[in-house]
Amino acid sequence: MTAITAEADATASPRRAGRVLYGASVFLLCAWVLVPLYFLLINTLSSPDAVNSFPKSFVPEFDLGSLSFFANFAGMLSALQNSILVAGLTMVMSIAIGAPAGYALSRFDFWGKELFRFLILLTRAFPLPLLALPLAVMFIRTGLDDTVFGLALVHTTLALPFAVLITFSLFSGIPMELEEAAWTLGCTRLTAFTKVVLPLILPGITASAIFAFVISWNEVFAAAVLTIENRTLTAFLLQNLDTSPLHLKFAGGFILVVPALIFIFAVRKYLFAMWGIANR
């Protein structure tokens, strides 16, 4: 009897050790991400005195002073509006351009297809600061500088590789036979797409669109270089927080982080799918 339990213990203990290790790793990784966010939250919701004092409290005071300051700060609302406009435009353009490219990549064989896929990824290899000066010069010449559309163009370029690769994987997940079946049942290429393919990939397209939105929302460098009057929220805060007191920096950071977090959380399922391709 005792021998049996001892044996069972012997086999169970390495397994238990593995589980503890696993749990600890998960905990550490979560803490790595969540602890800074939590401090950001606490400091945002604290009075200026509490932010600058030491030791810190682990419970927020729910002082909305910093946040309401931002709400009433001159230019804040127009910056927010610009951010939404730029991100919205980026979202629409990157899907409008990226989805057809993704469809072509998944459905047609054409010369240089692999090279094309590689080049799409390569567009992310150039650091934006490198391109900033020529871009700024070109934008000033064409009159695109300091406009919402101009900035959205740059952000679309940044979001496009992801839009193409995500939609490529979405389309590849739809068997060709479904489209062919639709053709034999009286559809043209277009109606087969709208009646069969589109309903099936719509959730994925939405996710891809939101991802493009977030990329634009978070982008600060191009926004800071290419706009002066019509700043987006990130560029606006970067400019103003530099010279602000600490509690306002925290609040500004919080305002930037939260929408992006919410969006990413909403589309997390589809981002996993995208990472799946990266592994392939």
Added chain:
Amino acid sequence: MAEIRIQNVAKRFGDYQALSDINLTIADQEFMVLLGASGCGKTTLLRIVAGLETQTTGEVWIGDRRVDMLPPKDRGIAMVFQNYAVFPHLTVFENIGFGLRMQKLPNDEVTRRVTRTAELMHIEQLLKRYSGELSGGQRQRVAVARALAMEPDVILMDEPLSNLDALLRLEMRAELKGVLAESKTTAIYVTHDQVEAMSLADRISIMHKGRIVQAATPVEVYRNPAERFVAGFIGNPPMNFIPAEQTEPGKWNVAGEIMSGPAAGRALDFAIRPEDLSLAETGLKATARVVEPLGPHLLVTCDVEGALFRAVLESDLTVKAGDVLTLAPNADRVRWFDPDTTKAVA
């Protein structure tokens, strides 16, 4: 009237000749099976008829219309796919009615036709479900119902049963045959399963390396293979071959045994089906190598002058490995093939 005429059709994929010089006429309401190993071009030919693939040269006629440049929707065809291709975002009802909705038929007509074909395929209780909630067999029924509901001139099937398990395949095979006979449509059915082909077909077209080797009734294909390839492909186990030498016109030396055959000016191969052999006093001397009791009969793999030779014998015989058997061929069933051209010689 929907006779299908395929005239001089060829298809190249780059350097690869997938189909060459296909000529085939399929009569109205005929059930034609395209049979062949994978890569022989049978699916490509079906897809050319469907309009999902464009032939490099040649013409396809359905009835009195030339259809080879028309899109699939204008050809009067319906197709059943190997992996069913049931639309996952629609209910079974809307799947079956999909083509009818595309034709903008009135609602009550759609309902009437969907209900009728669903009853025919015994899936009327599944109409509200989605494809994800169906088994493979049920999905295949939906796919067939969807094709039938179109009331097409021609129904095209690409290995529709190959994803089903063995028992279900047997059941669906019998059912398909009945349903299609009743629907009075012309059918082209692609398969690599010779039993399926034999049981379903009015005529079988055996394809090999992009050509049609023989197009004939199942019995004809089995009894009188036009080429050695057919003889070796159809039948399980396939036909036996032994090289023969002519001793005098019409007399052939087959492994030491003199048999009468065609008068030919060159060496021929003697061929016989394993089930057309029986133990006798005189005949071919065969050394048994492997004896496999299969229930209804005994499969004996032997060696005739170094050549592999199989015989299907009665199951109550006691034969052991190493025994020397005397096997007499049924004279009516002996066939001869030219080893150079591989064609049958009468």
